[in-house]
Amino acid sequence: MKVLVLGGTGEARALAAALVDSQDHTVVSSLAGRVRDPRLPVGDVRVGGFGGPRLLAEWILEHGVHAVVDATHPFAERISASAAEAALLAGVPLLVLRRPGWPPRPGWHWVDSLAEARLVAERLGDRIFLTTGRQGLAAFATSDRWYLVRCVDPPDAPMPASAKLLLDRGPYTVDGELALLCDHRIDVLVTKDSGGPLTAAKLDAARELALPVVVVRRPPPPAAVPVVETAEQVMAWLR
Incomplete structure (x- = not known):
């Protein structure tokens, strides 16, 4: 199974490492390219935008991607919306990987x-x-x-x-x-x-x-897209 991970976060890097270690998947991590010296995940890496949801959908189909995981920053609202539309256009499943927010405190x-x-x-x-x-x-x-x-x-x-x-x-x-x-x-x-x-x-x-x-506050994730909090949960979803 080929998995596209929309990354740039620690959770995305952990997921890429788990996918490579599993030997059951190939992974391509996509970074937006907004950070000059990003921490790179293991596996194949693509840097730069896709040009909108339709071009992302075309890329998914051309490269034989079976599933997409949106592991971008919790505030990357535009990328998440584009991923949801692209996955629908391409007919592939999409999962959102988001770390939990901070517990509220007094003050x-x-x-x-x-x-x-x-x-x-x-x-x-x-x-x-x-x-x-x-x-x-x-x-x-x-x-x-x-x-x-x-x-x-x-x-x-x-x-x-x-x-x-x-x-x-x-x-x-x-x-x-x-x-x-x-x-x-x-x-x-x-x-x-x-x-x-x-x-x-x-x-x-x-x-x-x-x-x-x-x-x-965080923006809500795209409607009707399942959300998990750990790389282990993503691996279970892929299985």
Whole structure:
């Protein structure tokens, strides 16, 4: 069985390794190409977009793919929608692999968009630690607050006028995050509900310092597509 894994996450890399180890499957992992130096999975890797759901469906048929697993980031809403439409067009089964979100904690302020996150954060403080990724910075560009912006790669979108850019990649430690928050006198943390342990240390640090946290809710997965949380569950589904 040939499996196309739409990846870029730790869960996608774990799934690719499990598929290669099983010797019952061939796997092609597709990365969007938005990160300059991505962590590559084992097996065949394809980098770059497909050009929309119809071209993705054509690629699936031309390459003899039997099943598609959407293991992209929980906030990759456009890619997930494209995958759902393409799988339907190609007539192949689709499964969504999503790590669970973070358990809610006291002091969290839940919002549905980055625009709402900005408004809430500005009411809560003046020095904001922004960890929502480089693609959503436009929502904060006209803010008059001071921001510490942490991204993996340099952003293309305009940044707030008063901001410091920190290029870094997890995993992070609680001690390191505590030092970062204290050194920059942060009084609000803004993040997305990405889930997983890779960047969770900032949440523990914020709780220790009693800082408010603004959390952007995840978009729902495509309708009528089954969702699992682990690579083991994907393997069971394939069997």
